[in-house]
Amino acid sequence: MDAAEFRRRGKEMVDYVADYLENIEKRQVYPDVEPGYLRSLIPEEAPEEAENYEDVVKDIERVIMPGVTHWHSPYFYAYFPTAHSFPAMLADMLCGAIGCIGFSWAASPACTELETVMLDWLGKMLKLPQDFLAGTEGKGGGVIQGTASEATLIALLAARSKIVKLIQADHPEQSETDITSKLVAYSSDQAHSSVERAGLIGGVKMKKIPSDNKFSVRGDALRKVLEEDRAMGLIPFFFCATLGTTPSCAFDCITELGPICNAEKIWMHIDAAYAGSAFICPEFRPLLNGIEFADSFNFNPHKWLLVNFDCSAMWVKKRSDIIGAFKMDPLYLKHDHQESGLVTDYRHWQIPLGRRFRSLKMWFVFRMYGLKGLQAYIRKHVGLAKEFESLVRADQRFEISADVVLGLVCFRLKGSNELNETLLKRINSARKIHLVPCQLAGKFVLRFAVCARTTESRHVQEAWCHISHLASELLQELPH
Ligand SMILES: *Cc1c(COP(=O)(O)O)cnc(C)c1O
Numbered sequence: 001m002d003a004a005e006f007r008r009r010g011k012e013m014v015d016y017v018a019d020y021l022e023n024i025e026k027r028q029v030y031p032d033v034e035p036g037y038l039r040s041l042i043p044e045e046a047p048e049e050a051e052n053y054e055d056v057v058k059d060i061e062r063v064i065m066p067g068v069t070h071w072h073s074p075y076f077y078a079y080f081p082t083a084h085s086f087p088a089m090l091a092d093m094l095c096g097a098i099g100c101i102g103f104s105w106a107a108s109p110a111c112t113e114l115e116t117v118m119l120d121w122l123g124k125m126l127k128l129p130q131d132f133l134a135g136t137e138g139k140g141g142g143v144i145q146g147t148a149s150e151a152t153l154i155a156l157l158a159a160r161s162k163i164v165k166l167i168q169a170d171h172p173e174q175s176e177t178d179i180t181s182k183l184v185a186y187s188s189d190q191a192h193s194s195v196e197r198a199g200l201i202g203g204v205k206m207k208k209i210p211s212d213n214k215f216s217v218r219g220d221a222l223r224k225v226l227e228e229d230r231a232m233g234l235i236p237f238f239f240c241a242t243l244g245t246t247p248s249c250a251f252d253c254i255t256e257l258g259p260i261c262n263a264e265k266i267w268m269h270i271d272a273a274y275a276g277s278a279f280i281c282p283e284f285r286p287l288l289n290g291i292e293f294a295d296s297f298n299f300n301p302h303k304w305l306l307v308n309f310d311c312s313a314m315w316v317k318k319r320s321d322i323i324g325a326f327k328m329d330p331l332y333l334k335h336d337h338q339e340s341g342l343v344t345d346y347r348h349w350q351i352p353l354g355r356r357f358r359s360l361k362m363w364f365v366f367r368m369y370g371l372k373g374l375q376a377y378i379r380k381h382v383g384l385a386k387e388f389e390s391l392v393r394a395d396q397r398f399e400i401s402a403d404v405v406l407g408l409v410c411f412r413l414k415g416s417n418e419l420n421e422t423l424l425k426r427i428n429s430a431r432k433i434h435l436v437p438c439q440l441a442g443k444f445v446l447r448f449a450v451c452a453r454t455t456e457s458r459h460v461q462e463a464w465c466h467i468s469h470l471a472s473e474l475l476q477e478l479p480h
Contacts, residue, residue, distance in 0.1 A: 009053060021072065021454075024074075027073065029434045031069060032066075042059070071084075071451065072084050072452050072454070074455040076451050076452055077447075077449055078435055078436040079436055079451075080303050081450070082309055083300075083301060083305055083309070085306040087369075088308040088364060091361035101353075101355065102115075103346065103347035103355055112344055119142025119144070120141075121366060123315060125374075128297070129291060131317045134319075134344070139317070139320070141316065141344070142315040144312065146310045146312060148194060148300055149194035150312065151271070151312055153198040153202065153351070154351065155295070155314075156204070156240070156269070158324075159237055159238040160183060162267065162324070164180065184204065184205040184234045185198075185199050185202075185204050185207070186209050186238070186239045187206065187240040187242070188252055190246075192271065204238075214250060216250050216252055217257065218257075220256075237267060238266060239269070240269045240271055241268060241271070244275025244405075244406065248438065248447075249274065249406055249407075249408040251287055251405070254289070257290070258293020268293055269296045269297070270296070270297045273298070274299075274300065276313075277304035284406070295317055296314060297314070298315075299312070304381070305374060322349055326349075381406075381455070384450045385404055385407045385409050385450050391460075397413055398411055398412065398413055399414050401440050401443065409449075410438065410447055412446055413475075420446065421437075423467075423470060423471055426474065
């Protein structure tokens, strides 16, 4: 394909994408295919000879689309949203064209510098404490990680390296292995599975702190476990708080937990993967109060801030903590500009070496929406969730299972778990909308997450009618 053909094919692809998105609600949100469906549709081996572009494009509808779950359909209410917008897609195209690998400042100065500034812009939108901003001579700063899982792992590894150095400064006779075997990290019992996984990868014990009846971890619960663990000779070093838990969008009480962590020299990381985007609205910003106690903070603009995957924003108060933990300097990666407020080598901030020019899509989105546009978008989704909540509340057969704070509604039929499992099964096999469940205090609960950018009130009303109709059918079948 030469530039002339690319020009033509590119325009065709833009048309295909625009058609796909304009008509997405006509497609069945969840596919009908069985596992292994795709293998039989394409050859066993890669082609020996080059094929026609037209033949490739024809196969999109034949091979790919039948097996796609349409996450951007307004009938998709599963998991949490994944962000999506036209400016972000265009920026990604440009990112592909530049195709740089921005592991150091010198490897592509624009890639590094735009990222530092975009993380400052975003940090200011969230009203993060000044300590987290890079500015031109800040000690903190932000970085784009691929996912929240990586951000948690990086924070845990940095905290591990910091505590080992701290202990060895006083007790040089203690080996790293001795110290590591006594380290213990904590999270809520509602935390995302990636937090437990960070503990496994980091090779440290990880304990779950019981949450209260609002699914929130309180100071007392943490304090109790810390006392027990210290008495057993363990070394608490890391606490991952969650703002907006995955099952029910609950908030750990960081105003209580933060001071405890600070006093006990425990690194506090905050995982706000989903909820973080909402903190750009003044009315939701109080949910982030206590951030001043954190050592690191992360959320995913790729969930709810219109920036396509992958874009997980992470800030640290002391960049030296993460750089100190992971710095490697082989000669072939060295350059003449020393690391400073102005020169950041992001390879020291992450696990891989390579990194894409992901800040471009933030820049496009922030400029094309403006803070006001982004706030309006968040508010619209929260409004739709509240609308769904009132529909559920108006129906005596149902109950709401957790406070509706942002764009997620947890609800269930009053009755057994089995009943609710059957209801969910029927909802998902009807294929009209798509939902996933969660477990809350032993109960099987349905999660309704407002996801697509184009979801409107009529979609929510339609979804509710459908659920309510399936519930009526189900309840009628039960013996009276
Ligand atoms: C979605 C989610 C994650 C995982 O996000 P990735 O970016 O896919 O790793 C982590 N924590 C919470 C609270 C989440 O909701």
